[in-house]
Amino acid sequence: MLDLGMIIDGCQVMGQNSFAVFNPATGKAIGSVANSTIDELDRAVCAAKSAYPAWTALPDADRKAAIDKLAIQLETHQQKLAQLITQEQGKPLAGPGSNFEAGAAVAWTRYTANLEMPVKVLQDTSEGRVELHRKSLGVVGSITPWNWPLMIAIWHIMPALRAGNTVVIKPSPFTPLSTLLAVQIMNEVLPAGVLNVVTSNDQEANIGAAMAQHPDIRKIVFTGSTPTGEKIMQGASATMKRLTLELGGNDAGIILPDVNPTAIAEGLFWGAFINSGQTCACMKRMYVHDSVHDAVCEALLNLAKTIPMGNGMDDGILLGPLTTADQHAKVSDLVAQGAASGNVLLGGESGEGQFFHPTIISELDNSNALVAEEQFGPALPIIRYSDIDEALALANEFDVGLGGSIWSSDTDAAKSLAMRMECGSVWINNHGAIQPNAPFGGIKKSGIGVEFGEEGLFENTDMQVIFA
Template sequence: MWINGQSVQGEAEPLDVLNPATEEVIVTVNNASVAQLDAAVDAAKQAFSSWQYSSHDDRKQALNRIADNIENNAAELAEIVVKEQGKPMFLAQAEVSGAVAWTRYAAGMDIPTDIIEDSENKRIEVQHKPLGVVGSITPWNWPLMIAIWHIMPALRAGNTVVCKPSGLTPLNTLKLFELIQQELPAGVLNVVLGDAEIGNAMSEHPGIDKIIFTGSTPTGQQIMRNASSNLKRLTLELGGNDAGIILPDADIDAIAEGIFQTAFLNMGQTCAALKRLYVHESQYDQVCSKLADIAQQQVVGDGLADGTTFGPVQNKKQLDLVAALVDDAREQGANVLSGGSRSDSAGYFYPPTIIAGAKAGMRVVDEEQFGPVLPVISYSDLDDAIAQANASNVGLGGSVWSSDLEKAQQIASKLECGTAWINGHAEVLPHAPFGGCKMSGFGVEFGLQGLLEYTQPQTININK
């Protein structure tokens, strides 16, 4: 781990990091003790006393040097991602490239001063000051990219950071921090390993001023309860069960590949992946058939193997959930058109699975699968499809697929979600705010709005 610029060994219980393609142990690491977390927070607080006054130019230059370091170590980082997370190499390479691009974008952002009044006798302006110590808790599905999403705007705004990566995928974060340490003063960035004990200790720690968390809704709720101790600022990007609606005028041949890729991005292990697809009855059979054909063309295997297009589920717990949801749908009369059972070989492999005849009340529709499964639901009335899409206590993303953009935009505005895409899904961009509503959390990431989530506004009222 990295605490106050030093590489340190964890003092708590050992943790095996597995390769999901082989189920073999890659390496054993040690979790941090709560005392080590305290040391990391103390280091971050001490570093903040000077880092908060660093110039914007100095921070920009530091982030650009970090981007250079990531780029220069891209091959190693991508291989680590494949080994501990499971995704195919081409997708891991895209994750590393995205990390570089996102870091450079954060480096280029300016933090504005808002002028409220500038009259003969008075000037009122709003400045945006860093918060202090930011606690980052990252998940296992996009371990490198999401760490970058959390850390870079925090640093750009003048905060210091204590990060806890998922115990399932800690290795690329440790390598990333090794690269970052070279460009920052000691204590500005710290990383500790740990399970729920360390996560809870972070969210209730009096020395941490903000928590940014990407993960499940129940964990987000626990963080929110813990954060009340010192009224921490929170950005919570939680679970989603994103719905897509295909309108009857859509060109199925043109959109089928896009639907498949956005539903099965990262083997479906993406918060904002398309997870429920509503199709008009006039096109239902055609859509199901095309999606099943694309699914059957995928090459499922180890992400390091040539030609692999579809990797394993990351861990056994998630694999068991996916299998249970598919079995439940099958028992309730749904038709599994592709996939539908795990591989007999070693590794947590589950092929892309298309489920026809899905309907509300089936677990695979009502619950977030977070895996390689897509239920396809038939509708006859568009208003009913919208109601079904909104009949969820989560609201991260949603999409409408149509040749009529004006009509699609009207429907998209009725979806209860933080981002609505038209003729696309799961696309996040560094300049477009992204966040959820309902039980998918609150606060946004990306763009100026996302950057300002790491700041405290201060109104300066000047009497001339």
């Protein structure tokens, strides 16, 4: 069993108490981590605040070089990080699983290292020169979820560091190990206090709430549920913190009548079932034109039946368990409600422990809970439509708007329809394919602000305008 401590001011801190981390595929404990107190959080924030002046004063080229070194560190330990992700989160090593996640963490780090924050000249005339400068904030607090624990940690950490901030990160209590290891190995090249990590089971002390309220944390970046995001906003209001919130979605995919069902089946499957559906930008509901409904269902079904599920450490496995018992219970309940009203084409029932069989249910509508709520699991409801305006209205009906997709052989027509979808990202003939140079974020209750690219980097800065 691993026994990893927090990293505060460059040192490992074991804490007074600890809690266990379990493998969702086996139910067995795989590690033990420190259970932070408020005092230890304060120590971490104090360390980050003390390290900030020297870190933000570094020449830009030196800070860029330091982050490039972090990419090398992560790449050197990539295999060990991937194995830890599989053991604590459940996603397989193979396919779009833990090896993919660890590799993406390296790629995102390298890309972020090379982002720039040039001075923008707004005016340079005889009447004067006006410049827009981007300035670092101070201490950034990061709170990450359990579904992509390492990759999302990197999304939070790297732009904050690149912009000249220091960081205190709190990973999910279900998946802290990969983050703890990553922070540990990154501290081998970072100055002490620049990157700190605290862990908590969220029972003895509400560390996340304390971070939102902490007067010395200038920004919170959070990925997780909308209700928790609302609480973070409330907690941050007294100190007027900057916020980047990537919250829950209920992504819709719209299948037009001109598709080739066999050709799109694989994209549809992984768009909905990657990481066993435990991804914010998964396709959570699919609207299929009546003329191709049966053919699309058949093609999707034929593929889904061939995808092996099991312990992600085993060869050939492509789908793993649900990460938490609570999530398994939620998916079970929503699937039961869908099965009661619709036509179960595949699955519809739990496997052993926290496994849940891939499930496809047709003949549902927006009033069913499996459609209206974000299931965050391997269950896809299919809704039949006959008019595209009807499908768009149904796709836009709910108060979330993270991502969406249009599937068609006519790309131009699909783009035109994409502009009518109420969400932050729309994909044509795939779903959820994010990349580091494209801003990603939601509208409505799916969040505030964006991550990735120049726009995501700027979210870690204040603007200052200088008139000369």
